[in-house]
Amino acid sequence: xxxxxxxxxxxxxxxxxxxxxxxxxxxxxxxxxxxxxxxxxxxxxxxxxxxxxxxxxxxxxxxxxxxxxxxxxxxxxxxxxxxxxxxxxxxxxxxxxxxxxxxxxxxxxxxxxxxxxxxxxxxxxxxxxxxxxxxxxxxxxxxxxxxxxxxxxxxxxxxxxxxxxxxxxxxxxxxxxxxxxxxxxxxxxxxxxxxxxxxxxxxxxxxxxxxxxxxxxxxxxxxxxxxxxxxxxxxxxxxxxxxxxxxxxxxxxxxxxxxxxxxxxxxxxxxxxxxxxxxxxxxxxxxxxxxxxxxxxxxxxxxxxxxxxxxxxxxxxxxxxxxxxxxxxxxxxxxxxxxxxxxxxxxxxxxxxxxxxxxxxxxxxxxxxxxxxxxxxxxxxxxxxxxxxxxxxxxxxxxxxxxxxxxxxxxxxxxxxxxxxxxxxxxxxxxxxxxxxxxxxxxxxxxxxxxxxxxxxx
Amino acid sequence: xxxxxxxxxxxxxxxxxxxxxxxxxxxxxxxxxxxxxxxxxxxxxxxxxxxxxxxxxxxxxxxxxxxxxxxxxxxxxxxxxxxxxxxxxxxxxxxxxxxxxxxxxxxxxxxxxxxxxxxxxxxxxxxxxxxxxxxxxxxxxxxxxxxxxxxxxxxxxxxxxxxxxxxxxxxxxxxxxxxxxxxxxxxxxxxxxxxxxxxxxxxxxxxxxxxxxxxxxxxxxxxxxxxxxxxxxxxxxxxxxxxxxxxxxxxxxxxxxxxxxxxxxxxxxxxxxxxxxxxxxxxxxxxxxxxxxxxxxxxxxxxxxxxxxxxxxxxxxxxxxxxxxxxxxxxxxxxxxxxxxxxxxxxxxxxxxxxxxxxxxxxxxxxxxxxxxxxxxxxxxxxxxxxxxxxxxxxxxxxxxxxxxxxxxxxxxxxxxxxxxxxxxxxxxxxxx
Numbered sequence: 041x042x043x044x045x046x047x048x049x050x051x052x053x054x055x056x057x058x059x060x061x062x063x064x065x066x067x068x069x070x071x072x073x074x075x076x077x078x079x080x081x082x083x084x085x086x087x088x089x090x091x092x093x094x095x096x097x098x099x100x101x102x103x104x105x106x107x108x109x110x111x112x113x114x115x116x117x118x119x120x121x122x123x124x125x126x127x128x129x130x131x132x133x134x135x136x137x138x139x140x141x142x143x144x145x146x147x148x149x150x151x152x153x154x155x156x157x158x159x160x161x162x163x164x165x166x167x168x169x170x171x172x173x174x175x176x177x178x179x180x181x182x183x184x185x186x187x188x189x190x191x192x193x194x195x196x197x198x199x200x201x202x203x204x205x206x207x208x209x210x211x212x213x214x215x216x217x218x219x220x221x222x223x224x225x226x227x228x229x230x231x232x233x234x235x236x237x238x239x240x241x242x243x244x245x246x247x248x249x250x251x252x253x254x255x256x257x258x259x260x261x262x263x264x265x266x267x268x269x270x271x272x273x274x275x276x277x278x279x280x281x282x283x284x285x286x287x288x289x290x291x292x293x294x295x296x297x298x299x300x301x302x303x304x305x306x307x308x309x310x311x312x313x314x315x316x317x318x319x320x321x322x323x324x325x326x327x328x329x330x331x332x333x334x335x336x337x338x339x340x341x342x343x344x345x346x347x348x349x350x351x352x353x354x355x356x357x358x359x360x361x362x363x364x365x366x367x368x369x370x371x372x373x374x375x376x377x378x379x380x381x382x383x384x385x386x387x388x389x390x391x392x393x394x395x396x397x398x399x400x401x402x403x404x405x406x407x408x409x410x411x412x413x414x415x416x417x418x419x420x421x422x423x424x425x426x427x428x429x430x431x432x433x434x435x436x437x438x439x440x441x442x443x444x445x446x447x448x449x450x451x452x453x454x455x456x457x458x459x460x461x462x463x464x465x466x467x468x469x470x471x472x473x474x475x476x477x478x479x480x481x482x483x484x485x486x487x488x489x490x491x492x493x494x495x496x497x498x
Numbered sequence: 499x500x501x502x503x504x505x506x507x508x509x510x511x512x513x514x515x516x517x518x519x520x521x522x523x524x525x526x527x528x529x530x531x532x533x534x535x536x537x538x539x540x541x542x543x544x545x546x547x548x549x550x551x552x553x554x555x556x557x558x559x560x561x562x563x564x565x566x567x568x569x570x571x572x573x574x575x576x577x578x579x580x581x582x583x584x585x586x587x588x589x590x591x592x593x594x595x596x597x598x599x600x601x602x603x604x605x606x607x608x609x610x611x612x613x614x615x616x617x618x619x620x621x622x623x624x625x626x627x628x629x630x631x632x633x634x635x636x637x638x639x640x641x642x643x644x645x646x647x648x649x650x651x652x653x654x655x656x657x658x659x660x661x662x663x664x665x666x667x668x669x670x671x672x673x674x675x676x677x678x679x680x681x682x683x684x685x686x687x688x689x690x691x692x693x694x695x696x697x698x699x700x701x702x703x704x705x706x707x708x709x710x711x712x713x714x715x716x717x718x719x720x721x722x723x724x725x726x727x728x729x730x731x732x733x734x735x736x737x738x739x740x741x742x743x744x745x746x747x748x749x750x751x752x753x754x755x756x757x758x759x760x761x762x763x764x765x766x767x768x769x770x771x772x773x774x775x776x777x778x779x780x781x782x783x784x785x786x787x788x789x790x791x792x793x794x795x796x797x798x799x800x801x802x803x804x805x806x807x808x809x810x811x812x813x814x815x816x817x818x819x820x821x822x823x824x825x826x827x828x829x830x831x832x833x834x835x836x837x838x839x840x841x842x843x844x845x846x847x848x849x850x851x852x853x854x855x856x857x858x859x860x861x862x863x864x865x866x867x868x869x870x871x872x873x874x875x876x877x878x879x880x881x882x883x884x885x886x887x888x889x890x891x892x893x894x895x896x897x898x899x900x901x902x903x904x905x906x907x908x909x910x911x912x913x914x915x916x917x918x919x920x921x922x923x924x925x926x927x928x929x930x931x
Contacts, residue, residue, distance in 0.1 A: 293538050319855070320888055
């Protein structure tokens, strides 16, 4: 039925287009001079029909679900939801919905059947109302657009105004996304902070995200101090950077200055393959190959190594970041003016001296910006650590131990849990908030360095 | 120089003091140049070898999952076990077991007989059931059943369970291996291409698990992502590049887009979980919601690529079109955009390839559910290729290790194809202008 509404909209758009184009062509044949080409008259009608109706439909479809839920839950007999927390109410709603789809588990109370029937009725009514509304509105808009067709009607300007409005909307979606992210994070984090004090979250050194399953359970209150989680993130980030920075920089130096053009043309794309491999693949590589190799190596030295050591996760993440750093450094080195190279070589320095004493210092801001972006990526990287790092937060900086990270905790806290009313799931949003803030600061800082540096030589 | 050279012009002898110092240091300086060069080359070779090990270990463990050990057996569909009016119920597993028992009359103990029956994959009885339900005339006849072997025997056949291992450490004991060898000697064991990897959905049993659900789920998610992100991204890029006045709003949008491109993907997952699922009440695990989330992540990539492509169109095109009386929008849509199209397509394909490999946001919206059928619409619960890889990588069964690698190879195959198309388009683009 919803598809029918879309079909009606499509048909109305086409009808509007051809109707107006025809009408305009008629006027032109009648010997009058049109201000706009007849195609623009058609396009004007099509857009006038399409845009408002589509907006209406999208709003309707998005709001229909929550509104119907609320109507159904509001119409339940008094007292049927007494004593239920929000999770319990969600369960009742889910049960009613599955009843409405014809799936019966156990023997539901009769009022749930009534509610399910009501749900189905409301859904059907809503769809029918949508189809009727769409048809009426589309007809009205076709008529409106048709009434506009006149020889001196500025159809092209009308079309261009609508198109321009659409394009502005497109660009504002990016802002909406950011606002959505910030709003969602702040909203859920506030809920979290109403259960766990801010000081405990920021300065607590104990992270045990559990909630009591029963009210009388002892010693399961949980602890939400993010310090050990952040420490683990830093340990893995440092390991990743110790792999990625030297390898990335040296390959950039070689590719930029010493490599033959043919070698460079082949080597650069191959390096960039490393950046295109999905992170879930790196995660599996870490547990399939790297972690066992590190363990075997450690055993041969008699070192105790945890099965999911920070070294494996960090090392693999470092491999992923090599092309990131090398291409940033390469760009930064290439951006140094040729005159500085020529000057250094002309004064008799070797190519390595020219590179290390002239080009590299001149390119440092760009390189640092690139490294900072890589750091922010390492902090926010999820799949490698989810698969290869540990789950338990420890206050340790030993790279051979297993540590956990912010992103690992976010994923493990949220997998399989839907209700947003306990500190365990909400803690994930608080961690997400911190992750967002930390990466945002690093990114803004890095982008600023990069931009400032570029301006200096342009 | 006033003194007459005496024929000895060896290193360091002639010239003034400076050039003597320079010559003395030359060897050292050339050595350090060599060291820098060697370090650079070593770094590149390190990166290459890591890539090689990565691909090598995946291929090495994954190629075996592209074949599957099957057994072909004559099975008598016993009317005592399977009755027409009781279909689709019936003792299909007993029928299969009986067929095996007929070959091993020496196995008499009940527990051992059951053990023997487990050579068949758990799915074999359902294959047989489907055949009999489709054609009840088979009851009472002898049919040839070709069914996958269960995982331990499959691994034995592929050499992943080594016969040399001590019996206590092996998943199959000597007796079971003897059964397998006996069947193998009679030519009943075959190892054909594993089509089930592409035609089955997920399963708890490695020998039955396939990628169909994940492929369909990824398709729906990517389609949603494409439909939403491409028009929005291109529209935004055209506005920002061609029409936007330089003011605070457009600056804000610009900074915003650059920052969005660097926001960790898991944060987009949190957004989707809180807003799409929590506030708007969209279904969990649905590829549509996944596609929506991926669209928000892909949009910045498309915007940045499109702006670069638009910038690359020479201004003479714009000026010429304006000169013959085109309006500003006509210039952009009829002249600039067609020329920029290859660049835009390249950026779009690369953005979509990234979206195809993205995992973390899909995990948060629940696309890691265990679902044994392919979704029929974008609103059904489903997995996607990368989340399926994650699920399999997490599974304890040994048989899933090679399937995970195989799934990764399939994913990489798609990514390589998409990138190859992008490279092809870029080359065409370069030739044209």
